[in-house]
Amino acid sequence: MTGTTTGVPFVDLPALVQPSKAEYLAAFERVLDTGGFIGGPAVSEFEDAFARYCGAPHGISVRTGTDALVLALRAIGVGPGDEVITAANSFFATAEAISHAGATPVLADVDDATLLIDAGDAARRVTERTRCIIPVHLFGQIADMAAVQALAAAHRLHVLEDSAQAHGATRTGPSGEVWRAGSIAEVAAFSFYPTKNLGALGEGGAVTTRDPQIAEHVKQLRDHGQAGRHDHVDVGYNARLDALQCACLSISLAKLDAGNAKRRMLAEHYRAALAGVSGVRLIAEAPGSSPVHHLMVVRVDAARRDAIRDQLSKAGIATAIHYPRPIHLQRAYAHLGQGPGTCPNAERAANEMISLPMFPDLTIAQVDRVVEALRSAVG
Numbered sequence: 001m002t003g004t005t006t007g008v009p010f011v012d013l014p015a016l017v018q019p020s021k022a023e024y025l026a027a028f029e030r031v032l033d034t035g036g037f038i039g040g041p042a043v044s045e046f047e048d049a050f051a052r053y054c055g056a057p058h059g060i061s062v063r064t065g066t067d068a069l070v071l072a073l074r075a076i077g078v079g080p081g082d083e084v085i086t087a088a089n090s091f092f093a094t095a096e097a098i099s100h101a102g103a104t105p106v107l108a109d110v111d112d113a114t115l116l117i118d119a120g121d122a123a124r125r126v127t128e129r130t131r132c133i134i135p136v137h138l139f140g141q142i143a144d145m146a147a148v149q150a151l152a153a154a155h156r157l158h159v160l161e162d163s164a165q166a167h168g169a170t171r172t173g174p175s176g177e178v179w180r181a182g183s184i185a186e187v188a189a190f191s192f193y194p195t196k197n198l199g200a201l202g203e204g205g206a207v208t209t210r211d212p213q214i215a216e217h218v219k220q221l222r223d224h225g226q227a228g229r230h231d232h233v234d235v236g237y238n239a240r241l242d243a244l245q246c247a248c249l250s251i252s253l254a255k256l257d258a259g260n261a262k263r264r265m266l267a268e269h270y271r272a273a274l275a276g277v278s279g280v281r282l283i284a285e286a287p288g289s290s291p292v293h294h295l296m297v298v299r300v301d302a303a304r305r306d307a308i309r310d311q312l313s314k315a316g317i318a319t320a321i322h323y324p325r326p327i328h329l330q331r332a333y334a335h336l337g338q339g340p341g342t343c344p345n346a347e348r349a350a351n352e353m354i355s356l357p358m359f360p361d362l363t364i365a366q367v368d369r370v371v372e373a374l375r376s377a378v379g
């Protein structure tokens with residue numbers, strides 16, 4: 001994942017964890033000394049701190065972000081026979097979780113400017129079987145939740161925020177209130193995959209919710225459906241997050257705002273430098289939106305995208321694509337029958353996007369190198 005010493009890596013995980021190494025090791029020692037590897041104070045302390053950070057009354061840690069989505073869907077009662085609408089341009093796990101809950105994913109197109117779910121397109125896909133909508137706060141920007149909530153209210157749908165890429169993101173609501181990822185809808189799912197804005201030293205995830213019943217149900221589901229010891233009221237999972245990860249996540253959570261501020265500063269630098277470069281299109285930031293820049297995505301001419309990436313690579317600059325094929329065109333979902341042309345904005349974006357290096361320890365000098373290399377590649 002890291003690049004050469006002279007190049008610009010896409011993400012630099014060793015640099016990210018290095019400043020916290022002594023704190024992580026001390027946390028390891030505390031957990032080793034207590035022997036409380038599953039559950040215990042390290043888990044509940046992290047859950048409370050993370051819920052507080054998101055502005056949600058309840059936080060439940062789970063094994064992965066995918067589990068967070070599956071358990072949240074099951075806890076709100078989504079199951080076989082139901083349809084769940086989500087964005088065609090997301091990581092595959094968003095739709096996969098719908099399938100694991102026993103329901104059918106329905107992929108909606110994204111807005112061409114923000115690449116966030118288009119609530120108008122989602123509305124056209126509502127049927128009498130639709131139970132839930134999952135807006136994805138893609139690249140660190142909160143979806144148009146006012147439009148999503150209005151659609152949900154009109155059709156009595158549940159709303160689950162896929163906040164895997166948006167720890168700490170905010171957006172102004174219709175009455176001027178500041179909405180924060182994880183506390184806008186009734187329930188939200190987060191991933192702590194190591195490269196995320198809040199990353200574990202391995203896998204991790206969490207559900208946040210304002211609803212005590214959903215919280216209780218997720219807690220049961222992550223622990224084999226147990227309401228009490230050997231009292232299984234549901235068929236659940238072993239989806240608990242261990243104490244070592246939670247202890248380390250508490251340390252990283254305290255540094256999340258500082259990391260997000262660095263990402264914002266870097267994104268602003270990128271955006272200012274790229275604004276005048278013809279042939280490079282930026283992803284729009286919605287009014288009132290304060291994204292946390294999980295990814296720095298730009299769009300270029302589809303016919304030249306791969307050649308541009310090759311040229312960047314030759315200049316030592318690592319890039320990626322999020323995501324090269326929209327979910328409805330993945331082979332695993334061929335049976336859904338949503339062929340090419342059904343989500344045109346997502347399909348066009350898939351051929352035009354390039355994700356540029358973005359992580360808190362990236363330097364302005366490195367951003368300038370990326371910008372210059374991109375300018376010469378598109379020129």
Ligand SMILES: Cc1ncc(COP(=O)(O)O)c(C=O)c1O
Nearest residue numbers: 064065066091093164191192193
């Ligand atoms: C938008 C989105 N949803 C869901 C997931 C799944 O999270 P995890 O990899 O922790 O299972 C991810 C991250 O990989 C993601 O980016």
